[in-house]
Amino acid sequence: MEISVDRANEVLIAKVEGRIDGANAREFEDALNGAIAEDDSKVLLDFGALSYISSAGLRVILLIARLLQKRNAAFALCSLSDPIREVFEISGFDKIISIHDTQAEAVDKIGQ
């Protein structure tokens, strides 16, 4: 799992690559917490290069989403593959986290 960080239109874009599972979810959590600065008010996770996520990763997403909500920061995900989207849908996470098809659409939406 690797995270690369970029900023566009005041949106922090963290692109996650590889796999998030029970063996590395803690590492994912630490990496995200390290990447998000305290004054970031718009955060986007790009899952375009993510091949796999399980409940261990969902737990981290939920914690980050809560943290950002407390700070009144916007949070969204984009570019989920079909199997990853299915995991979010079964878990009902698509109802509490905004999910966009493409990075451009997501930046446009939360960058306003």
Next chain:
Amino acid sequence: MSRRLSLCLSTKLDQLERIYDAVDELGESEEWPPGMVYQVKLVLEELGVNIVTHGHANDPDQEFEIVLDSDSDALTIELRDEGQAFNPLTDSPEPDIESGLDDRPVGGLGIYLVRTMMDELSYRREDNKNILTIVKRKDNG
């Protein structure tokens, strides 16, 4: 088309790689429908992590077994472990998938994903072992 694959794993999280590799290989050679490789990996990871962290309380010196039986209609999975008794059909609460962000409990989703993605699950406790049998039919995405 029919193939059986057995894995004997130690109770360590680094064994997940072996599970993923085995599922990739079996799914490819048995021509599973799209999406099934991901679902089977997820199911085995969720259950495997449970066995390691809860069933054996992270004791790295134990072992558990996974047998995968793929034929033209379905994949049958059997997991055997000697950890604490755990029946995923009755011992795991229904997760809350409706409430808002603030009220969502953290965790509890793994077993729910397993039950939702697979077609049949049956559990028995025999000779101090948890034996879980799972069926995933190929025509069911």
